[in-house]
Amino acid sequence: MEVDLLRHGEPVGGRRYRGDGVDDPLSETGWRQMWSAVEGERSWCRVLSSPLRRAREFAEALATQRGVCCEVDERWREIGMGAWEGLTREQAQAVDAQAYAAYYLDPLAGRPAGAESLEVLRRRVAKALDSLDGDGPLLVVAHAVVIRAAIAHAVQGAAAAMMRIPVPYAGLTRLRRDERGWALVSHQGTC
Secondary structure (H helix, E strand, O other): OEEEEEEOOOEOOOOOOOOOOOOOOEOHHHHHHHHHHHOOOOOOOEEEEOOOHHHHHHHHHHHHHHOOEEEEOHHHOOOOEHHHOOOOHHHHHHHOHHHHHHHHHOOOOOOOOOEOOHHHHHHHHHHHHHOOOOOOOEEEEEOHHHHHHHHHHHHOOOHHHHOOOOOOOOOEEEEEEEOOEEEEEEEOOOO
16 A cells, blocks of 8 residues: 655745644645645545645645545644644744753653643554555645654654654655555655
8 A cells, every 4th residue: 555645735824833723724825835746646546634724625625626535534633732832933932942942852852831742643643544444545634743753653763753854845755555564655855
């Protein structure tokens, strides 16, 4: 089975910590990024999506255009960022410079107050990925940290290391599962 993971495009409001608590739609630029990313791409049998608008609205539009089913699954939602939801990097740093530095030094231990843990996210995404069945190829429209977790699961990498994987807006990653398990086939990691 092959699964393509597509990060949502640029949301309204630009770069900030949205997590799963800020549900901004795609900007006009974000819509263009998404349509450009799938132009000339393969025919997917199904489209799966995060429930958040910045992923779901495009997933539904693409599925309608391609005449395939779109399934929304909570397990593909973005990681909760707790106290940083809605803040820019600069705002998060201004609120608590020490916590901000701790997060980027050790994202496993230095999570913002009230944030979902990376291990919980990784288990959630691994279950979603491992539960995929039926004919492929499939497309999952999701979020940067979700895609990082899927890559880490596929290559059996450490949760802390996954935060070093760049996942640009509308970046496409391909995973393949065979009798040996998951493997990373390709990844657009340039920002």
